[in-house]
Amino acid sequence: MDEKYLIRVENLKAYYSTNIYGIQSSIKAVDGVSLKIYENEILGIAGESGCGKTTLLKALLGIIKPPLSIFYGNVFYRFNEEEKDILQLKESYIKKIRWKLVSYIPQGSMSVLNPIRKIKDTFKDFMKTHLKGIIEEDKFDIIVKEHLESLGLPLEVLNLYPHQLSGGMRQRVTIALSTLFKPKIIFADEPTTALDVVVQRGVLQLLKKIQRENKNTIVIVTHDMGIHANISDRIAIMYAGKIIEIGEKTHIFSNPLHPYTKYLINSLPKIGDKTFKKSIPGTPPSLANPPLGCRFHERCPEAMELCKNLEPEFVNTGNKHEVACFLYRGGKL
Amino acid sequence: MNDDKNNKLLLVKDLTKIFSIGPVLSKVKIFAVNKVSFDIDLNKPEIFTIAGESGSGKSTLARMLLGLLKPTYGTILYKGKDITQINNSKSWKWFTTEVQPIFQNPFETFSPLNKVEDYLYDTAKNYNIIPKTKDKSSFLKEYLSIFGLSYDEIKGRYPHEFSGGQLQRLSIARALITNPSLLIADEPVSMIDASLRMSVLNLFKELKKQFNVNVIYITHDLSTAYYISDRIAIMLRGNIVEMGPVEKVLENPLHPYTQLLRKSILEPIIEKSIMEEEIKLSVLEEKEFTAIGCKFSGRCPNIMDICKKKEPQEYVVDDRIVKCHLYADLLMKV
Numbered sequence: 001m002d003e004k005y006l007i008r009v010e011n012l013k014a015y016y017s018t019n020i021y022g023i024q025s026s027i028k029a030v031d032g033v034s035l036k037i038y039e040n041e042i043l044g045i046a047g048e049s050g051c052g053k054t055t056l057l058k059a060l061l062g063i064i065k066p067p068l069s070i071f072y073g074n075v076f077y078r079f080n081e082e083e084k085d086i087l088q089l090k091e092s093y094i095k096k097i098r099w100k101l102v103s104y105i106p107q108g109s110m111s112v113l114n115p116i117r118k119i120k121d122t123f124k125d126f127m128k129t130h131l132k133g134i135i136e137e138d139k140f141d142i143i144v145k146e147h148l149e150s151l152g153l154p155l156e157v158l159n160l161y162p163h164q165l166s167g168g169m170r171q172r173v174t175i176a177l178s179t180l181f182k183p184k185i186i187f188a189d190e191p192t193t194a195l196d197v198v199v200q201r202g203v204l205q206l207l208k209k210i211q212r213e214n215k216n217t218i219v220i221v222t223h224d225m226g227i228h229a230n231i232s233d234r235i236a237i238m239y240a241g242k243i244i245e246i247g248e249k250t251h252i253f254s255n256p257l258h259p260y261t262k263y264l265i266n267s268l269p270k271i272g273d274k275t276f277k278k279s280i281p282g283t284p285p286s287l288a289n290p291p292l293g294c295r296f297h298e299r300c301p302e303a304m305e306l307c308k309n310l311e312p313e314f315v316n317t318g319n320k321h322e323v324a325c326f327l328y329r330g331g332k333l
Numbered sequence: 334m335n336d337d338k339n340n341k342l343l344l345v346k347d348l349t350k351i352f353s354i355g356p357v358l359s360k361v362k363i364f365a366v367n368k369v370s371f372d373i374d375l376n377k378p379e380i381f382t383i384a385g386e387s388g389s390g391k392s393t394l395a396r397m398l399l400g401l402l403k404p405t406y407g408t409i410l411y412k413g414k415d416i417t418q419i420n421n422s423k424s425w426k427w428f429t430t431e432v433q434p435i436f437q438n439p440f441e442t443f444s445p446l447n448k449v450e451d452y453l454y455d456t457a458k459n460y461n462i463i464p465k466t467k468d469k470s471s472f473l474k475e476y477l478s479i480f481g482l483s484y485d486e487i488k489g490r491y492p493h494e495f496s497g498g499q500l501q502r503l504s505i506a507r508a509l510i511t512n513p514s515l516l517i518a519d520e521p522v523s524m525i526d527a528s529l530r531m532s533v534l535n536l537f538k539e540l541k542k543q544f545n546v547n548v549i550y551i552t553h554d555l556s557t558a559y560y561i562s563d564r565i566a567i568m569l570r571g572n573i574v575e576m577g578p579v580e581k582v583l584e585n586p587l588h589p590y591t592q593l594l595r596k597s598i599l600e601p602i603i604e605k606s607i608m609e610e611e612i613k614l615s616v617l618e619e620k621e622f623t624a625i626g627c628k629f630s631g632r633c634p635n636i637m638d639i640c641k642k643k644e645p646q647e648y649v650v651d652d653r654i655v656k657c658h659l660y661a662d663l664l665m666k667v
Contacts, residue, residue: 196386196387197553197594198594199386200597225527226556226599226601228601229599229601250603263528264527267531269531269557269559269560271556271584271598272559273560278531278535279498279530283496284528
């Protein structure tokens with residue numbers, strides 16, 4: 001992996017703010033995230049529900065709609081050596097690059113496909129909207145067929161309606177749709193959560209195949225560490241609105257540094273291992289009113305006095321493995 | 334047979350549920366649960382897992398075991414009594430004290446308008462569990478301490494003020510108020526965060542050890558099934574295709590479907606990356622339900638001629654029951 005990054009996030013703070021009867025409150029869903037996403041990699045973002053991973057994804061895609069607002073920070077896209085702040089760009093420009101350069105695979109594929117149109121018509125509609133004037137319409141059929149064939153999907157699905165497909169096939173058709181224009185970067189939000197184990201494997205296989213062939217970047221958000229272990233190259237661990245550890249998959253799994261990551265990795269049940277697994281004491285903090293200092297200190301077995309008041313910064317422990325914890329700063333700032 | 338009845342906590346035999354779907358004149362019969370038989374011993378508490386993908390009929394089976402759904406045919410004997418034939422409220426009350434459910438979403442288990450403590454107290458009152466000498470707070474204090482929960486923590490609080498893991502442990506505590514012998518838990522941890530999931534699973538283990546509670550754990554997640562259960566039954570389109578001790582079934586699966594499941598589990602082990610070998614997915618689900626013969630025949634890598642014509646029998650191989658034609662010859666030889 002070289003230093004060629006596609007996306008650079010600088011100290012991003014995205015809050016949900018509400019104003020009910022004059023009472024202002026904000027949920028700090030993403031609170032100070034900095035991150036670089038490189039070319040030709042699969043980056044996994046892991047974390048529990050409510051840790052802000054979907055909000056981070058929304059910000060990365062530039063989908064900012066009330067009550068979500070960007071409080072601070074930038075998200076830079078870097079295409080052709082030129083950096084552009086997605087949060088400052090006009091909607092019309094974002095529309096132009098969406099699907100072609102930046103694409104998105106949603107979670108519930110059931111509600112994505114138009115239920116009253118055949119799959120082939122959905123594909124045609126999609127191409128008409130985005131490729132009008134660029135490619136002649138009679139070539140659409142060939143492009144779609146070639147694309148499905150390259151992904152190993154049966155062509156018979158084109159003549160079916162969404163409800164006739166099984167859940168896994170529907171999700172794969174959605175993936176085919178979002179990768180039709182060979183985007184440079186694909187964001188996937190829990191792409192397999194509602195699917196069965198066997199189907200899940202099939203869908204992930206497809207994602208990996210796309211990445212391997214097109215050498216593009218995939219950002220995959222999921223709480224399931226099993227998925228990360230199998231397809232991600234790098235993993236970022238989020239906790240209560242912050243990234244607390246980031247590194248290559250092998251380092252995260254074989255040598256987790258942050259106490260939270262340690263718990264997370266060690267509490268995973270595996271087949272062939274019946275030893276007692278402990279769960280993390282306590283519960284995740286509320287994002288409306290996160291604790292001072294390190295956000296994990298209330299549940300951390302190794303918490304020090306320092307952790308209660310000050311927020312730890314990232315420490316690079318070598319091998320591009322970074323962790324935000326005072327333990328790796330020798331208990332000092 | 335009579336002897337068998339008395340030694341079993343639960344004896345399920347040929348349990349079948351048929352749903353008819355489609356328009357009036359061209360109804361299709363779907364065997365949501367097809368001739369399922371299994372049993373649980375009376376004096377040997379165990380955690381029994383029923384595992385399967387969505388559409389395998391595991392939740393339909395759970396609802397029949399809880400007496401919420403009438404089977405098309407087949408029997409469910411609980412402590413020798415056929416629960417499908419219960420018709421008076423006294424027997425029903427006895428059955429509900431003995432068997433308690435735990436549902437998937439703890440936020441739906443509790444009414445959002447009631448305090449959690451009232452919920453626990455009301456259950457105890459409805460079943461006349463509380464001794465007359467005790468008031469609400471002293472009863473709950475004593476009761477919750479058994480599960481390592483503190484009354485002060487839940488006092489006056491509503492369901493939305495708890496995390497999923499806490500609430501699920503409370504719903505398990507609620508289910509245990511009647512001192513049941515059997516818990517039926519339908520996907521109890523699938524809605525709970527990874528960091529809290531183990532606390533719920535460990536509670537089940539603890540209950541089995543300390544209070545001799547049997548648990549039927551219904552799940553699609555084979556790794557957690559391996560972690561807590563003693564025996565496992567794998568379901569496919571209404572049929573139990575393999576059943577036996579969890580170590581044997583998951584470490585060395587015999588049925589081609591179990592083998593496929595085992596291969597598909599994304600384990601959090603980095604040395605073992607999947608994706609090397611392509612697997613076959615079903616295109617249409619309805620086709621599998623209505624398939625003649627083995628339901629897995631459309632996707633099975635070891636398919637034979639007979640598989641598409643005749644439904645396989647159950648064969649006993651290596652301590653377990655396997656429903657697959659592959660093992661027919663093996664049995665002949667023995």
